[in-house]
Amino acid sequence: MKNKDFDSMDIDELWSLHEQVTSTLARKIGEEKAKLEERLRKLQNSDNTIRSDRPRRAYPKVHPKYQNPKNPAEKWSGRGKRPHWVQAQLKAGKRLEHFLISR
Template identity: 45%
Template sequence: MSAKKLELESMSLDDLWSLHEEISGILSNRIKAEKHELEKRLAVLGGGMAVLAESSRPGLSPTAKARRKYPRVLPKYRNPQTSETWSGRGKRPRWLVAAVKSGRRIEEFRIGDASPKLRQRA
């Protein structure tokens, strides 16, 4: 064993703990300084301001993008028994699948053919 390791093993628990706190503080300060230096270099290279602005916002990772807003999709089909609706996007609802299996046509459930401008106001 090396002399340094023997010194550490012979130290009391309180001395070891204070050494640990001192080392942790030094490491923390060096990591902060290194991070600051890297951020300055990134800003010089360009695009750094966007990364810095995003990193300061809580809850978002630097690579996360804002979600695109999609237009509201109006329903195209209605269940006459329960008034449930379906926009025609995604998986077909169970009530429509069951009705089609029983021999009915999907067009029977189509909501009236009002002009698109009138349906957007609804």
Template identity: 55%
Template sequence: MKPADLKLMSVDELWALHLEINSALERKIAAEKAELEKRLRKLRSNGASSRTFERKRRPYPQVFPKYRNPAKPAETWAGRGKQPRWLTAQLKSGKKKLEDFLIHASSSRVRRSGARS
């Protein structure tokens, strides 16, 4: 049907066409929904469930902090992700550089990395 044909139709004819299209859409949607539900039942009967498709995250190693807030030593940052507010504020002041907040390697880490005798 061409758009010019629609312009020639009366309101009653257009409304009848609208109702016919709605009923055709309802039939097709119902048939498609029934087919999808049938496929879902078949998948579930084969043992597939929502638990089958769950993925567990792999374990990540612990990330140790690299930077410490000198004003509040409990506040640390590992250097990953967004910079914490305390660090951003102090860097913006221009008085310190990022390297000034580095946590120095402890003696236990030095021993772990060194060779044993």
């Protein structure tokens, strides 16, 4: 609608239009909220089935496998995200085998 259409409407018509818009929005918001609550309920149920009451098993300690040649205090087990020093050395053209700790 253009502004001219609103100008020609009286207060009662505008109020009626306002109530229609408000009720439509409230209904749509309620429907969307119900969908989201249902999704959340499903996620919570699936999350509960994954968990169990038993405690997590203890993993053995992993000894470091690689050592930074520039700073021997920096070591990496080879698991998880690569440390910055490893990434920098690999970009410089070196290979992981260069950093193996001799046993």
